[in-house]
Amino acid sequence: MKKEAKDWWKKSVVYQIYPKSFNDSNGDGIGDIQGIIERLDYLKTLGVDVIWLSPIYDSPQEDNGYDIRNYQTIFNQYGTMEDFDQLLNEMHQRDMKLVMDLVVNHTSDEHQWFVESKISKDNPYRDYYIWRDGKENGEPPTNWGSIFSGSAWQYDEETKQYYLHLFATKQPDLNWENPKLRSDIYDMMKFWLDKGIDGFRMDVINFISKDPSYPDGIVAEGQLYGDSGPYFVNGPRIHEFLKEMNTEVISNYNVLTVGEMPGASPEDAMVYTDPENKELNMVFTFEHMNFDCVNGDKWNLKPIDLVELKKNFEKWQTSLHEIGWNSLYWNNHDQPRIVSRFGNDQEYRVKSAKMLATCLHMMQGTPYIYQGEEIGMTNVHFETLEDYRDIELLNMYKEKLSLGWSHERIMEAIYTKGRDNARTPMQWDESENGGFTSGTPWIKVNPKYKEINAKAALEDSNSIYYYYQRLIQLRKDVDIITTGRFELVLANDPNIFAYKRIGENETLIILCNFSDQVVGVSNEGIIESVKDASIVITNDEDKDSSRNVLNPYEAVVYSL
Known part of the structure; x- marks a missing residue:
């Protein structure tokens, strides 16, 4: 077997699969591991080297798997550990690599650690999570808001304390100050790496170190909660934790690591991704995703300013050159469809999708393609709120109504920026439900599936799919694109x-x-x-x- 170069990921192209929406093999309306196996040759033909799999772990699915109940078992609707082993084997046989999602800022409240943690203040697992007394008047410990709306603190009647949840109430934050917790996480990572996986995409990994003084944030005009970002984004011990993770785990394997890091600047990324620092290979930035909204509120829409966008890409491309490494993306499971966002999803859908692909893939970094991007899938306009599934979106609707936004304004924001735009099922062919399932899909298929689907793309030599195939091959053939x-x-x-x-x-x-x-x-x-x-x-x-x-x-x- 050929020895893999240490920085093999620099010439790689990654394809993200959102398992729930990719391909359903058994007709229950939910994508699954066997469904992925059925489509591996489609991805091999496209030319991608690496598949990043959004979470497939056991979960109550409050946040589509980003709320993990057990890190070392597979969610039963996706399949079994035997199915996973088969997937990994089939991928490696095709010379493709598998990157798993690592979600260790929080767990599900149904995780055994949290179940124990809630029992009493002196339970051995109490300190695996962040518990605090309320203020003297009984209010939460701080004025922080959850990213999914509401307070970031939840009161527990049994033990008369609050726990921190930066996301949903059912996603309590882990306490990385606890060395025993960190050790358990590293053991879990080794479990997967010893199976032979090829790396981790680390969910909001720069949130794991919190300011231990837990101060109140400044409340901006029109907001209900204080700005807590300065107290948990790129926190005081983040580099220490990542270095420890690298020493204890990552350095013993030749794998790809990418950290999802909202609020990280190029200056931060230079530290995180400099090989000398032994932390991560690359990070996901969010800056270029914030130029079509007002003051960082993604729902408060404004037209994209291309001049701003270009200067941001320039900043990242020049800052990290010959120091660290960039990840390149337009789409993922948290972002709307790029052809609807920065392109033209009507008469110029094919042309603008290819243009956006060219613009991104000729830059320096590792490109990430999100399922359906390679066939030009578009945003969806469901008529009623009942057709949407995303917890962030549904919570936002209630919060914006309370702030005086009209129903029409909120729905326009959902049509433009909602995460469910990326989560409608993959469109495989023109048959019912786009060939995704023979059953009732967990979320409706985009009605455009009859014209926009993989089968049609494969039959058209001028399709977006084959254009992506050419861009992927160019990255392998033309060194200047990498260097x-x-x-x-x-x-x-x-x-x-x-x-x-x-x-x-x-x-x-x-x-x-x-x-x-x-x-x-x-x-x-x-x-x-x-x-x-x-x-x-x-x-x-x-x-x-x-x-x-x-x-x-x-x-x-x-x-x-």
């Missing part, structure tokens, strides 16, 4: 995202039109450079010889 430095050009152009990738003997120029208009390229130097350059890839196959304009949603990569 070259990034230089933003046309920084203030409101329609064109243009940049160079500069290597020792070659330069790539990437031009992407984010608008539905024909746009002139205003930079004489660029026009001159590309006049005789060869085209590496373009989504405008019938492009005429004029290289000083870009057609609507055109993307083109030139090699000099």
